[in-house]
Structures are given as C-alpha cells and as structure tokens.
Amino acid sequence: MISSISNSDAERICEVINAGATAYLGAIPDDCWHEPYMSLEELQGEIEAGVSFNGHFAYGELQGVMGSQDVHDVTLIRHAYVRPEHQGRGIGYELLAHLLSETSRSILVGTWASASWAIRFYERHGFRLTSRDETRQLLDRYWTVSDRQIEESVVLVGPGWPESRG
C-alpha cells in the first residue's frame, strides 16, 4: 500500500497536500495561510531540490503522502499530508514507519507551532519537541525558510537524536 511516487505524479501529490493542508485554516496565523497552500510550481521546485515522496495508495486512490529530503547529515520529513477523509486511520503512522525504516540517518521534522495535532502525532511516535533556541538553530542549519516562518515553527527531532546535539 505504500510505495514511492514518481516525480511525474507531482499533480497528484499537490492535490493531496492541498487537501490535507486545509487543517491549517483558522489554526495557523492568517498571514501564513495562502491558497493554494502549495502551488504545483512550488512543489516541482521542492522535488528538484531533492524532496522525494512516498504515498499511501488504496483502491487506486492516493490517500496520503510523506516527503523526505537528505540535507547535510540528516533526513528531513517534508510535506506530510493525509486527505482529510482518511486522517486518523493510521496512514500517517504507516508512512512514518516506512520512512524510518528506509534511513539510518537522524530525522527531523518541522511544523507550525500551532499545529498541535501534528506535534502530538510525532511525539506519539518517539519524536521530541525542541526548545525555542534549538528550533531556531536547526531551522537555520537545515531548512530555507523566512524569518516569519521561523517565528511560527517548531522542530521535532526523531528517535535517537542526542539530547545535547544542537
């Protein structure tokens, strides 16, 4: 049910991202929301920058996606979305378990500070929320994001990330 998605399937990936991202409406600050949440051009830029996607398929439908990107010595989880009607059924967990099984690198994930459900989802699966300072350092080192997004984001470190590493 989980397999890698070809880059030529960007339109389908984009559709799932934008469907899943409706969860942010009213949750993240208004100035961080835009529609579509991710344009096809932006997604294609991400793919060119090295983000690759796994998808959860059932009955011919792409129900959820999880991207990953190797940056320096770590793997970043990038753009994890499950279609709203399929959330809460374990698809996110299956995608996460698959990603964890595919890499021996340390894993980091960034999300909106106000996306409490996403933070809880990663915490349930062994991730640790980093301090404000650690979040800033990690965003600065591994991501390319605006100052505004840094203010509104948190980073969680995956299982096995040392307490003292910054």
Ligand SMILES: CC(C)(COP(=O)(O)OP(=O)(O)OC[C@H]1O[C@@H](n2cnc3c(N)ncnc32)[C@H](O)[C@@H]1OP(=O)(O)O)[C@@H](O)C(=O)NCCC(=O)NCCS
């Ligand atoms: C965050 C997200 C990717 C998780 O995917 P998901 O498929 O909903 O995740 P799961 O179903 O594995 O887990 C979600 C919850 O459902 C519960 N769940 C898992 N399997 C379940 C099942 N078979 N039946 C009912 N509930 C179940 C889990 O306990 C979990 O609860 P928790 O949030 O309190 O930990 C998805 O909810 C989503 O797209 N959200 C909106 C966008 C977003 O926040 N993306 C994250 C960006 S980093």
